[in-house]
Amino acid sequence: QLQTERTSFSDNDENEEQRSLELSGHVGFDSLPCQLVNKLVARGFCFNILCVGETGIGKSTLMSTLFGRTFENEEASHYEEEVRLRSQTYDLQENTVKLKLTIVHTAGFGDQINNEESYKPILDHIDAQFEKYLEEELKIKRSLFNYDDPRIHVCLYFISPNGHSLKALDLITMKKLESKVNLIPVIGKADIISKNDLKNLKRNIMNELLSYGVQIYQFPTEDEDVAEINSSINNCFPFAVVGSTDDVKIGNRMVKGRMYPWGAVQVENEDHCDLVKLREMLLRVNMEDLREQTHSRHYELFRRCKLEEMGFKDTDPDSQSFSLQETYEAKRKELIRELQHKEESMRQMFVNKVKETEAELKEKEKELQERFEQLKRLHHEEKKSLEEKRRELEEEMNAFNRRKVAADTLMGQALQGCSQQPLKKDKDKKK
Numbered sequence: 001q002l003q004t005e006r007t008s009f010s011d012n013d014e015n016e017e018q019r020s021l022e023l024s025g026h027v028g029f030d031s032l033p034c035q036l037v038n039k040l041v042a043r044g045f046c047f048n049i050l051c052v053g054e055t056g057i058g059k060s061t062l063m064s065t066l067f068g069r070t071f072e073n074e075e076a077s078h079y080e081e082e083v084r085l086r087s088q089t090y091d092l093q094e095n096t097v098k099l100k101l102t103i104v105h106t107a108g109f110g111d112q113i114n115n116e117e118s119y120k121p122i123l124d125h126i127d128a129q130f131e132k133y134l135e136e137e138l139k140i141k142r143s144l145f146n147y148d149d150p151r152i153h154v155c156l157y158f159i160s161p162n163g164h165s166l167k168a169l170d171l172i173t174m175k176k177l178e179s180k181v182n183l184i185p186v187i188g189k190a191d192i193i194s195k196n197d198l199k200n201l202k203r204n205i206m207n208e209l210l211s212y213g214v215q216i217y218q219f220p221t222e223d224e225d226v227a228e229i230n231s232s233i234n235n236c237f238p239f240a241v242v243g244s245t246d247d248v249k250i251g252n253r254m255v256k257g258r259m260y261p262w263g264a265v266q267v268e269n270e271d272h273c274d275l276v277k278l279r280e281m282l283l284r285v286n287m288e289d290l291r292e293q294t295h296s297r298h299y300e301l302f303r304r305c306k307l308e309e310m311g312f313k314d315t316d317p318d319s320q321s322f323s324l325q326e327t328y329e330a331k332r333k334e335l336i337r338e339l340q341h342k343e344e345s346m347r348q349m350f351v352n353k354v355k356e357t358e359a360e361l362k363e364k365e366k367e368l369q370e371r372f373e374q375l376k377r378l379h380h381e382e383k384k385s386l387e388e389k390r391r392e393l394e395e396e397m398n399a400f401n402r403r404k405v406a407a408d409t410l411m412g413q414a415l416q417g418c419s420q421q422p423l424k425k426d427k428d429k430k431k
């Protein structure tokens with residue numbers, strides 16, 4: 001049996017009553033949170049980590065240390081031609097909770113001679129994941145509940161312990177990433193500098209991030225269960241981390257650490273480094289907040305820009321709300337206008353091109369005609385001079401022939417004269 005009690009009216013609609021009802025017995029909907037949890041646990045969770053940092057800074061080792069298992073990862077070379085992102089997904093299970101973990105590494109980051117554009121492939125990768133999610137969201141038949149979220153939930157930005165503060169590349173990249181992803185700066189291989197140097201490095205990094213206005217992720221302090229721990233950890237940025245998957249013997253205990261000639265660094269010892277804090281914050285306390293911030297802050301920003309780019313608006317210039325149908329119609333008209341405009345300019349371009357080609361052809365024809373006339377003239381002149389030469393040769397030949405005939409005649413007469421003379425001599429002798 002339910003008792004009804006009138007308590008308030010809705011602000012928007014005076015006819016709509018909002019009443020608070022008291023139950024006289026257990027009806028069972030208090031199990032709703034459990035139902036939700038069971039459903040989510042059965043489905044499993046996705047968590048995607050992006051590790052940005054120079055080659056050899058300890059990204060892979062830190063991931064293995066954080067999750068307590070070795071993730072096989074191809075060692076990156078220092079001679080990559082450009083920054084490439086390598087992504088690997090693992091199915092993990094802790095008790096009944098399944099986690100699809102994707103780790104994305106940057107290969108070649110910080111190794112280029114010109115680092116100016118090194119952040120671009122990283123931004124492109126983050127946007128590509130947002131794009132995939134948006135595509136799924138805009139599908140008619142979509143299944144976001146079962147969809148493996150590809151969006152990057154956190155970016156661990158590895159800062160080198162060598163140096164006094166951030167490099168220009170770090171500042172530029174972090175500034176570009178701040179509006180795209182939850183950014184957590186960490187100092188890699190923090191065991192290679194002294195405690196004092198580490199303290200100064202941390203202070204310098206934070207001052208620089210502050211003065212350049214780089215927005216890093218802040219652990220949420222609204223929820224009172226985690227407010228205390230989160231606000232104290234918010235002052236610990238950047239985390240100084242040491243990674244190792246090796247076991248070292250400390251007394252009679254085996255712990256994860258790095259052994260040096262002068263002693264051992266225990267990665268899970270809070271006096272030695274901030275790995276435990278990072279793991280606590282990242283995985284145990286704020287994983288859901290990181291996922292939620294990714295959706296409500298970074299993805300929403302991407303989605304808004306993308307939809308505006310595509311012509312969608314919530315309100316028209318008179319602040320009246322826009323229906324999807326109107327938006328679609330407006331975009332369609334705009335696209336048709338653009339298409340007509342493009343068609344017209346292409347037609348004009350084609351006509352101009354034809355005219356240009358016609359003019360060029362005419363010019364060529366004229367040139368050829370002139371050349372032909374010139375050749376014709378040359379040919380005529382050559383022919384004339386050859387005719388002249390032929391005539392001269394013929395005359396020479398005629399003169400020669402005439403001379404030859406005259407010479408032959410003379411020769412004949414001379415021969416005749418010679419042959420008569422001996423006969424006469426013989427006759428005289430006989431006499």
Ligand code: GDP
Nearest residue numbers: 055056057058059060061189190191241242243
């Ligand atoms: P990645 O290229 O950034 O993934 O670097 P790796 O994790 O492959 O580490 C490169 C080298 O640095 C390996 O020889 C690791 O053993 C070593 N290394 C990793 N983490 C640390 C650390 O925290 N401190 C020190 N001193 N060496 C580390």
